[in-house]
Amino acid sequence: MAEISEREILDWLRERDPSRLRELYAWADRVRKEHVGDAIHLRGLIEFSSHCIRQCMYCGLRQANSSLTRYRMSREEILGCARQAVSLGYGTVVMQAGEDDALTAEWIAEIVGWIKRETPLAVTLSLGERTAAELALWREAGADRYLLRFETSDEKLYRAIHPRRSPDGPDRIALLRELRQLGYEIGGGVMVGIPGQSYECLAGDLRTFRALDLDMIGIGPYIAHPMTPLGSGQLRPPVAPGEQTDGSEEMTCKMVALARILCPTANIPSTTALATIDKANGRKQGLLVGANVVMPNLTPVQYRRLYEIYPAKACIDEKPVDCNQCLRGQIHSLGRLVGTGPGSRGEAEEFAGLIEPSDSQLVQVQA
Numbered sequence: 001m002a003e004i005s006e007r008e009i010l011d012w013l014r015e016r017d018p019s020r021l022r023e024l025y026a027w028a029d030r031v032r033k034e035h036v037g038d039a040i041h042l043r044g045l046i047e048f049s050s051h052c053i054r055q056c057m058y059c060g061l062r063q064a065n066s067s068l069t070r071y072r073m074s075r076e077e078i079l080g081c082a083r084q085a086v087s088l089g090y091g092t093v094v095m096q097a098g099e100d101d102a103l104t105a106e107w108i109a110e111i112v113g114w115i116k117r118e119t120p121l122a123v124t125l126s127l128g129e130r131t132a133a134e135l136a137l138w139r140e141a142g143a144d145r146y147l148l149r150f151e152t153s154d155e156k157l158y159r160a161i162h163p164r165r166s167p168d169g170p171d172r173i174a175l176l177r178e179l180r181q182l183g184y185e186i187g188g189g190v191m192v193g194i195p196g197q198s199y200e201c202l203a204g205d206l207r208t209f210r211a212l213d214l215d216m217i218g219i220g221p222y223i224a225h226p227m228t229p230l231g232s233g234q235l236r237p238p239v240a241p242g243e244q245t246d247g248s249e250e251m252t253c254k255m256v257a258l259a260r261i262l263c264p265t266a267n268i269p270s271t272t273a274l275a276t277i278d279k280a281n282g283r284k285q286g287l288l289v290g291a292n293v294v295m296p297n298l299t300p301v302q303y304r305r306l307y308e309i310y311p312a313k314a315c316i317d318e319k320p321v322d323c324n325q326c327l328r329g330q331i332h333s334l335g336r337l338v339g340t341g342p343g344s345r346g347e348a349e350e351f352a353g354l355i356e357p358s359d360s361q362l363v364q365v366q367a
């Protein structure tokens, strides 16, 4: 695996020269091809509740945002989305919601159990910070993976933008370790360009991806939401002059590329937030610099707009069937393949580099 020093990571994070950046992206793309191959996995996203009891300073779902109409999908609606995932050929559904205490552990477990019994889908949960007992119950019910971004590895910044639920509330990094113990595949991740985030913080995020040996790594630009303290400028975490990172497409792509180089076998999505800041090309850009996963939205269109983590989300009015068509078209236009099956980490390794091999790879295989 590529060794890359701390100094080099910081240099890459500050790099602006387009020809040097092309080298970084090409490197990441080679690592991607070698370790996870050309398949791009589709994970159908079901945003099933926008209720949230937390006060995260960056997120539009925060409880104090009274301008948002809240919704909670019924069991039947969620199961309908799972059936649609199967008919659209997806291997995984991601059930995501705000931290909504009305979603009882038993109710979630029942839904997970139904999906696992009735469909071949892998189930990923992304429900924020829940108790160890709840996480264990869902694992027993058959949940395969859990997504919990730690947002930033900088503890001071994290505490400033992510108030604890209670004084002894859990730490997301500790929870990721707990999830691993329970046998989940674990996904972490960060936002890029958070006010108060320095280049050193981003380098720390990359180190943390490795230290946790994450199975999935989600990296998206921070997008200001005007109804939040961070997005309105009311909260301004301090940062040394010249050290503030930005939430640009370039900075996000550098982080995706470095994450791929440092964590070659991880599943890395090209995120909706990246597609939001560059509606024409963002999704493809991520796939060209190391990503191997996309998350088409399965949330019924009438709820989509209400799951407003940040404003002007990409594909907000697109029906699930259209989302599917569009993403498949983008994947094919890049000369890549649509993955089949659950697409767990490690699954692709035996095929990596052998899917549609180039002539030089064929020679190597034959030799």
Ligand code: SAH
Residues within 6 Å of the ligand: 058, 059, 060, 096, 097, 098, 099, 126, 127, 128, 129, 147, 148, 149, 151, 190, 191, 220, 221, 222, 223, 224, 225, 273, 309, 310
């Ligand atoms: N409640 C769950 C899942 C919903 S939020 C949880 O907290 O894990 C999903 C992700 O959206 C967050 O982890 C965060 O990384 C991202 N997000 C929230 N607000 C954002 C913003 N303003 N800009 C970009 N991404 C944001």
